[in-house]
Amino acid sequence: MIFFICLNFSLFSTPVFAQTTIQNIYGRNILSLNGRWNYIIDPYETGFYDYRRQPFDQSASGKGGYYDDRKQTGKGELLEYDFDLSPTMKIPGDWNSQAEKLQLYEGTIWLRRKFTADPQAGKKYLLYFGAVNYEAHVYLNGKKLGTHKGGFTPFQFDVTDKLIKGQNSVVVKADNTRHAEEIPTVNTDWWNYGGITRDVLLAELHAAYISDYKIQLAKGNLKKIEGYVQLAGPFKGQNIQINIPEAGISQVIQTDSTGRAPVNLPLHKMRYWSPEDPKLYAVEIIAATDKVTDRIGFRTIETKGQDILLNGKPVFLRGISMHDENPLIPGRLRSEGDMRMLLQWAKEMNCNYVRLAHYPHNETMIKLADEMGLLVWAEVPVYWTISWQNESTYNNAQQQLTDLVTRDKNRASVIVWSVGNETPVSESRNIFMGKLAAVAHSLDSTRLVAAALEVHRKGNDIVIEDPLGDQLDLVSFNEYAGWYWSDPEGMLDYTFNVKFNKPVVITEFGADALSGFHADAATRWSEEYQELLYKNQFRMLGNISGLRGMTPWILVDFRSPRRPHPVYQDFWNRKGLISETGKKKMAFYTLKNYYDSVMLRYK
Numbered sequence: 001m002i003f004f005i006c007l008n009f010s011l012f013s014t015p016v017f018a019q020t021t022i023q024n025i026y027g028r029n030i031l032s033l034n035g036r037w038n039y040i041i042d043p044y045e046t047g048f049y050d051y052r053r054q055p056f057d058q059s060a061s062g063k064g065g066y067y068d069d070r071k072q073t074g075k076g077e078l079l080e081y082d083f084d085l086s087p088t089m090k091i092p093g094d095w096n097s098q099a100e101k102l103q104l105y106e107g108t109i110w111l112r113r114k115f116t117a118d119p120q121a122g123k124k125y126l127l128y129f130g131a132v133n134y135e136a137h138v139y140l141n142g143k144k145l146g147t148h149k150g151g152f153t154p155f156q157f158d159v160t161d162k163l164i165k166g167q168n169s170v171v172v173k174a175d176n177t178r179h180a181e182e183i184p185t186v187n188t189d190w191w192n193y194g195g196i197t198r199d200v201l202l203a204e205l206h207a208a209y210i211s212d213y214k215i216q217l218a219k220g221n222l223k224k225i226e227g228y229v230q231l232a233g234p235f236k237g238q239n240i241q242i243n244i245p246e247a248g249i250s251q252v253i254q255t256d257s258t259g260r261a262p263v264n265l266p267l268h269k270m271r272y273w274s275p276e277d278p279k280l281y282a283v284e285i286i287a288a289t290d291k292v293t294d295r296i297g298f299r300t301i302e303t304k305g306q307d308i309l310l311n312g313k314p315v316f317l318r319g320i321s322m323h324d325e326n327p328l329i330p331g332r333l334r335s336e337g338d339m340r341m342l343l344q345w346a347k348e349m350n351c352n353y354v355r356l357a358h359y360p361h362n363e364t365m366i367k368l369a370d371e372m373g374l375l376v377w378a379e380v381p382v383y384w385t386i387s388w389q390n391e392s393t394y395n396n397a398q399q400q401l402t403d404l405v406t407r408d409k410n411r412a413s414v415i416v417w418s419v420g421n422e423t424p425v426s427e428s429r430n431i432f433m434g435k436l437a438a439v440a441h442s443l444d445s446t447r448l449v450a451a452a453l454e455v456h457r458k459g460n461d462i463v464i465e466d467p468l469g470d471q472l473d474l475v476s477f478n479e480y481a482g483w484y485w486s487d488p489e490g491m492l493d494y495t496f497n498v499k500f501n502k503p504v505v506i507t508e509f510g511a512d513a514l515s516g517f518h519a520d521a522a523t524r525w526s527e528e529y530q531e532l533l534y535k536n537q538f539r540m541l542g543n544i545s546g547l548r549g550m551t552p553w554i555l556v557d558f559r560s561p562r563r564p565h566p567v568y569q570d571f572w573n574r575k576g577l578i579s580e581t582g583k584k585k586m587a588f589y590t591l592k593n594y595y596d597s598v599m600l601r602y603k
């Protein structure tokens with residue numbers, strides 16, 4: 001069940017909620033609703049509330065709401081909007097990068113797309129959104145489908161009885177207003193891109209269809225595939241055939257009356273997935289009424305003392321952090337090409353690992369990581385100072401985590417679920433984060449659970465003692481020695497005091513450098529400063545006995561409203577190793593050299 005809050009719950013209608021999304025939407029019979037959508041900017045939410053601030057879609061007449069997508073019927077009728085005559089923007093695409101006046105816009109925009117359908121009797125139709133930031137109200141042919149909150153996770157509605165033959169109209173009210181009690185909260189160091197930022201798809205399915213499956217190696221077991229297949233719709237008791245032809249696997253399993261069948265497949269021979277050999281197997285799941293194919297890699301990930309074991313062998317995570325943002329064409333990543341470009345840059349640095357910060361990235365990104373051989377740290381936007389004591393805030397965070405795990409659980413690349421970033425220790429925060437960590441473990445015991453923790457400085461001692469660490473599999477923390485604290489020379493006096501006997505994977509360190517600005521290494525914002533900071537970080541981190549990886553901050557400069565310096569920043573966070581024009585800074589090569597040497601040591 002997707003998290004929702006239906007505001008203004010009224011007598012007139014019962015709320016409808018977005019559902020758990022189908023597994024592998026791209027493997028289904030889908031119609032893309034991407035393209036140009038008409039939009040209406042609505043800063044006062046005039047299309048949603050009447051002049052007494054009552055929502056139109058909860059009123060008996062419903063008249064006046066923009067979701068209606070109506071045309072003026074006669075000369076005398078007053079209608080103050082018209083989608084057909086309104087401008088268009090590209091979907092998927094954030095609105096901020098598509099019109100100058102929207103660059104800093106936070107509020108409501110209505111978006112509409114017309115499409116033709118020919119629904120068949122006996123079929124099921126799902127309307128699927130890859131992501132809408134932040135709150136979405138969705139309508140089809142003037143009827144409300146439901147609402148969804150959370151800017152980075154997918155959601156869907158069953159539209160089987162609302163889809164009509166011929167022309168249909170889908171309208172989305174998207175609202176990216178920040179609120180203290182939401183996830184994320186009001187304060188973030190990234191751009192609050194609004195709108196429909198990922199694919200919109202209409203899926204046609206059989207009435208009884210394969211809604212979900214998990215097919216992965218059992219925890220720490222290279223000789224067994226475990227998981228389940230779940231059917232939805234009528235005819236739930238079925239035989240299901242699972243084929244992995246290249247691995248010589250073909251087995252029939254039986255669903256129970258709830259449509260669920262456990263998967264348990266012994267393995268003899270297999271090429272295990274790894275960054276060096278990202279082997280993906282075609283996996284077919286064939287039910288009497290449905291069939292779906294996926295490409296799945298098989299690997300195990302565990303920790304043992306201070307080691308991280310990939311397929312039973314120690315691995316060092318040569319990583320880099322990244323945002324879901326394209327520096328070259330402003331805005332969120334929109335196409336596979338954009339995503340490949342970022343991951344390819346990471347590979348050029350000899351990375352085997354990426355931290356997809358600070359929220360769930362596009363599903364396609366994770367599939368590319370599978371294909372290109374990059375391990376992934378996936379995160380939910382529980383960032384900085386959340387409303388720890390608010391129950392609905394917690395439920396929202398848990399739902400976003402659940403949706404992330406649901407979506408990406410078959411991806412070999414994902415080895416870490418991160419439950420948050422730099423959340424300051426307090427009693428209520430410890431409870432909130434502890435619950436999230438437990439949920440992550442219970443949703444998926446085959447991966448590691450972590451969070452980017454904060455450190456304490458006691459003199460020159462950097463102490464890592466956050467009590468949440470007890471519930472996590474990795475010791476991961478952000479440290480800004482040399483940038484926010486001291487300078488690149490002074491940082492060498494710091495020592496680390498890690499209170500946990502677990503693998504240490506540093507989630508962030510870094511320094512801002514304006515690409516092309518050269519000076520001596522003591523001059524802030526220069527490439528030389530950033531380079532020296534990286535070199536000294538490697539010296540400093542070398543003293544941590546449990547160091548098993550890192551994801552410095554960050555691959556590319558990214559936009560942030562918190563960074564207004566007119567010369568050096570201009571609303572860019574400049575900690576990228578690559579500039580906003582795609583130019584590699586000196587520290588890019590420093591990190592690459594370090595990873596080359598680490599790789600030799602780990603061979």
Ligand code: GCB
Nearest residue numbers: 189421422478508553573575
């Ligand atoms: C951090 C945050 C990251 C910021 C970064 C910075 O600790 O996790 O989101 O962008 O520092 O540049 O200050």
